[in-house]
Amino acid sequence: MEKFDIIIIGGGPAGLNAAMRLSNMNYKTLVLEKEKVIGGKLNQWDKLFPDFTPAIDVLKYLTENIKQENTQISTSTSVTKIDKSDNLWKVTDSNNNEYLADAVLITTGFDVFDARRKEEYGYGIYPCVITSVDLEKMLETGTINFPIETSDRRRRIAFIQCVGSRDEKSGNHFCSRNCCICAVKQAIEVKEVVPDSDVYCFYMDLRMFGQHYEELYRRSQQEFNVNFVRGRVSEIAPTFDNRVVLKAEDTLLSRPVKMTFDLVVLMVGMNPSEGTKTLSSLLDINDEYGYVVSQDEHVADNLTNKAGVFVAGTCKRQLTVPETMKDADSAAIEIANFLNRR
Amino acid sequence: MIKFGYAPVVSRTLDLDSSDFSLRDELIREVPSYKKCIGCGGCTSTCSAHQHTEFSILRCNMLFRRGKYDVLEKELDKCMLCGKCLLVCPRNVNTRDMIIKMRLLVQHKNKKQ
Amino acid sequence: MDTTMYNPFVMPFAFGVVILFLNLIISFVTWLYNLSKTQRKQVGRHIISWRTLAAIWECLRECLLHRNIFKRNPVLGYMHCSLAFGWSLLIIVGKFEASTYSGSFFTNPWLAIFFRYFEDPSRIFPHKELFTFLMDFLLAVVLSGLLLAVIKRFYSRLMGLKKATRHTPSDRIALISLWCIFPLRLVAESLVAGYRNNGGFLTQSLGNLLAPFNLPIDPIWWAYSIALCLFFIFMPFTRYMHIFTEILLIFLRKWGVVEEDKKTGYTDVELAACSRCGICIDVCPLNTAAKINDTQSVYFIRDIRDNVISHRIINDCLLCNRCVEACPVGIKSTKIRQIYREKKSFENKQYYDYLNPAATGSTTSGNKSPKVLYFAGCMSHLTPGIIDSMKKIFKAAGEDFVFVDEDKNICCGRPLRQQGFLDQANTLMAKNVQLFNSYNAEILVTSCPICYNSFKTEYKDLNIKVMHHTQYINMLIEEGRLQVNHSDKTFAYHDPCEISREENRIFEEPRNILRAAGTLLPLTNEKADALCCGSSLGNTVLSTEQIEDIRNQAMDVLTKDNPDYIVTSCPLCKKTFKKGLRNGPEVKDIAEIIIMG
Numbered sequence A: 001m002e003k004f005d006i007i008i009i010g011g012g013p014a015g016l017n018a019a020m021r022l023s024n025m026n027y028k029t030l031v032l033e034k035e036k037v038i039g040g041k042l043n044q045w046d047k048l049f050p051d052f053t054p055a056i057d058v059l060k061y062l063t064e065n066i067k068q069e070n071t072q073i074s075t076s077t078s079v080t081k082i083d084k085s086d087n088l089w090k091v092t093d094s095n096n097n098e099y100l101a102d103a104v105l106i107t108t109g110f111d112v113f114d115a116r117r118k119e120e121y122g123y124g125i126y127p128c129v130i131t132s133v134d135l136e137k138m139l140e141t142g143t144i145n146f147p148i149e150t151s152d153r154r155r156r157i158a159f160i161q162c163v164g165s166r167d168e169k170s171g172n173h174f175c176s177r178n179c180c181i182c183a184v185k186q187a188i189e190v191k192e193v194v195p196d197s198d199v200y201c202f203y204m205d206l207r208m209f210g211q212h213y214e215e216l217y218r219r220s221q222q223e224f225n226v227n228f229v230r231g232r233v234s235e236i237a238p239t240f241d242n243r244v245v246l247k248a249e250d251t252l253l254s255r256p257v258k259m260t261f262d263l264v265v266l267m268v269g270m271n272p273s274e275g276t277k278t279l280s281s282l283l284d285i286n287d288e289y290g291y292v293v294s295q296d297e298h299v300a301d302n303l304t305n306k307a308g309v310f311v312a313g314t315c316k317r318q319l320t321v322p323e324t325m326k327d328a329d330s331a332a333i334e335i336a337n338f339l340n341r342r
Numbered sequence B: 001m002i003k004f005g006y007a008p009v010v011s012r013t014l015d016l017d018s019s020d021f022s023l024r025d026e027l028i029r030e031v032p033s034y035k036k037c038i039g040c041g042g043c044t045s046t047c048s049a050h051q052h053t054e055f056s057i058l059r060c061n062m063l064f065r066r067g068k069y070d071v072l073e074k075e076l077d078k079c080m081l082c083g084k085c086l087l088v089c090p091r092n093v094n095t096r097d098m099i100i101k102m103r104l105l106v107q108h109k110n111k112k113q
Numbered sequence C: 001m002d003t004t005m006y007n008p009f010v011m012p013f014a015f016g017v018v019i020l021f022l023n024l025i026i027s028f029v030t031w032l033y034n035l036s037k038t039q040r041k042q043v044g045r046h047i048i049s050w051r052t053l054a055a056i057w058e059c060l061r062e063c064l065l066h067r068n069i070f071k072r073n074p075v076l077g078y079m080h081c082s083l084a085f086g087w088s089l090l091i092i093v094g095k096f097e098a099s100t101y102s103g104s105f106f107t108n109p110w111l112a113i114f115f116r117y118f119e120d121p122s123r124i125f126p127h128k129e130l131f132t133f134l135m136d137f138l139l140a141v142v143l144s145g146l147l148l149a150v151i152k153r154f155y156s157r158l159m160g161l162k163k164a165t166r167h168t169p170s171d172r173i174a175l176i177s178l179w180c181i182f183p184l185r186l187v188a189e190s191l192v193a194g195y196r197n198n199g200g201f202l203t204q205s206l207g208n209l210l211a212p213f214n215l216p217i218d219p220i221w222w223a224y225s226i227a228l229c230l231f232f233i234f235m236p237f238t239r240y241m242h243i244f245t246e247i248l249l250i251f252l253r254k255w256g257v258v259e260e261d262k263k264t265g266y267t268d269v270e271l272a273a274c275s276r277c278g279i280c281i282d283v284c285p286l287n288t289a290a291k292i293n294d295t296q297s298v299y300f301i302r303d304i305r306d307n308v309i310s311h312r313i314i315n316d317c318l319l320c321n322r323c324v325e326a327c328p329v330g331i332k333s334t335k336i337r338q339i340y341r342e343k344k345s346f347e348n349k350q351y352y353d354y355l356n357p358a359a360t361g362s363t364t365s366g367n368k369s370p371k372v373l374y375f376a377g378c379m380s381h382l383t384p385g386i387i388d389s390m391k392k393i394f395k396a397a398g399e400d401f402v403f404v405d406e407d408k409n410i411c412c413g414r415p416l417r418q419q420g421f422l423d424q425a426n427t428l429m430a431k432n433v434q435l436f437n438s439y440n441a442e443i444l445v446t447s448c449p450i451c452y453n454s455f456k457t458e459y460k461d462l463n464i465k466v467m468h469h470t471q472y473i474n475m476l477i478e479e480g481r482l483q484v485n486h487s488d489k490t491f492a493y494h495d496p497c498e499i500s501r502e503e504n505r506i507f508e509e510p511r512n513i514l515r516a517a518g519t520l521l522p523l524t525n526e527k528a529d530a531l532c533c534g535s536s537l538g539n540t541v542l543s544t545e546q547i548e549d550i551r552n553q554a555m556d557v558l559t560k561d562n563p564d565y566i567v568t569s570c571p572l573c574k575k576t577f578k579k580g581l582r583n584g585p586e587v588k589d590i591a592e593i594i595i596m597g
Ligand code: SF4
Pocket: A161, A162, A163, A165, A166, A174, A175, A176, A177, A178, A179, A180, A181, A205, A206, A207, A267, A269
């Protein structure tokens, strides 16, 4: 049974950043990643808000700066069991390998909300309805594929905010924090790819809390002529020519609005990933959604109620990429302190 | 008739100081989820009655919230209680119960006057 | 001994009987007088017909033998049967005994009741031994039922009931006097037997035991007579009134009388016919899942009878009809609830100024004589998977159809009716009838069980065959117009309330379809015994948590054998279950299952 200083469960931005910090402090680190490649959700995003940094650059920076000789990375590996043996944590993976470590860092991240659960939006039923993740894939190729061909029509694209967030009907009461600004970013990108198009965002509230977010919102209006409609979309129906018509309330006019679109992008929210749910419940540190609960959000946010188990990133709550990175930094410091005390 | 001079200006401001909040408070007691509305418009968006008329359940809701009940009796009776709004509301407001209770409260108040 | 066959102690009994019959006559006459015109017409039309014979047969079966209660709960059935049947046989056989004894059928009416007291033991009459044995045997039967009743009162769990019904003061007097009648009769007859040796196996043995104490006889007979008197006087004001009312109810029902939108004499008959057996408590999802146990039919009816009915009790009901299915008396308590929900003050108040022809109906098709009209229903517009699949099914079958509510239509009216806005509901219904009849179509297919139920049972002048989409799809399959591929998938089918109880029982069609498409799993609660998904529009006052509790109870049944799919045929059920499931089987409408294969 191999022994490490630290086992990091989850090889996304949080896990890799922590691995980078800790390996450079010469701790012997193991990263377990359930997918075939490391990088987590960074692989699913083309560019990051608010400054359009390519996600791949962040990933590259992390992988290049991990100190190889101190780090072992095991992909296609998920954790099936975790328990304490003497003063160490024993982690069993899906290939039945067992590892020992002084500390464990959980960075299992999030999954996007399964848009099929909001049936009224017709994801999986109408080809014109896609999710923000699907759009990122298109943006990566530099072209937007409209499911319905046309030559003579100005394209119309809609973004629907809060799909599976702030919605008691989906069981998610929380705000996912990323999707408002992400919609603004994607709206700009769509306009860049298809300048001759009309882009509409349907929102309940626009939450532009981060630095430069408001500025990006302003630019989307000023430079890209993106339209914003304040009202929740209640349903999407097909048209005779297989596009979709979106029905919402324009709450500022107190009138229902409907509009036909070539493409509707659902801004899917964040849910704890399967790995997060499994681990948090295995360790009994889960909240009602399955997120990992940290010891104290203000002063011990990387600690959990299990000594030696640390947590960072979106497996704990909804964070942006920069927030995740910083959270992983502070987790690395906490872990280093913990290991030094031993 | 030709009017000279100025007509007295009637303010359009919703004067909340003159509002009677008693019905709203009663409604809050009877339908606690009414408090949770965030005015997103999901309910009106899906409402078939709203599609065909000025009737807006959100507007009724807001007027009630502000303690203004004058137009409500007629307005509320356009609802068909079909329950679509209930299925859409992201805050799980019990809209149908809210409407029925609003109707009863407003009618009761108007009868007393 | 007393050859005059009179003793003052018969007076309380005689007085009680007279009062009882006066009371009964007044009640029955009032009820019949309060029947609506149509109801009275029904009675007139069927009173001289085979239906009356059928009613008599049913009275024997239900009022005396309590077959329905037996089927549900044998112990409870025996209790009711031994009391009702035993007692009436006691009266009948007693009457024969007295008549044989005195040689005339028209003896004093109390002779049968107090026979042992007046009997001259030396007088020989035909079948004397047999009568004596029978009377003792019947008394024993009644006493055993009584014993069960007493046990039930104190240990309701023993009887398989979760909660016994509560009682009012007059109930209590009647109950106590009822409990006393037969033990007193036993002691009174035994005492006489101890002196005169005219008892049977029961009374004689007890009499021999008591003889050495030389107890006085008359006081016990007085007590027996007073107990009878008290019971007779209080009975009409208690639940025991059901004994006579049920007979009237059975006759009226057989003659074709049904509940109407508003309260009639028939409603009062139904209310008075509830025996408070409590069977409805244990089948109610509000009780079993959401721990609401003061609103079930039995309490609802009791509160009306006691004049303390509250808005909450009236409204806190899913109208799922599970209790109506279970009720041994067949009381349509959900209909009565709707009557009590009537919002009279809203009569003639409706501002549906949008109901002009332009506002509703399909805008996409000019075809005025299709074969099929498809009415998805309000809710289905929020489950586009159902509509999408139905369109594909129509296309695959080459059906000539018009999608009537493609651009949203008005509601069918049932939700308004359920909440007592009758005028409003009628307006919408009239409008819809006009819309449907404006087409020259053969079949009206709907995907919504609520609409189906409404069209089928509440719409009066609809000139079109109404089908729920399960029936329609099944028809297409049977006609060979739709191919279904059999897969290795397993299904758990949820029967939506609106099409699985009372007059709408669509059970076989969905099952045929699913058997063709894969393997249908048996469930612990299905068909008429299926559980409610909790989202019923019938109940406006449940909290989200309570709805979820009810939903989870239904879902536990459905997910027990880990099916690949939970299948239902109602957009509301589908949405409800979908909300509750994160991992585990997918929830699909039956139309989607067809398209998937
Ligand atoms: S970030 Fe915006 S879109 Fe996302 S959940 Fe919050 S409010 Fe909704």
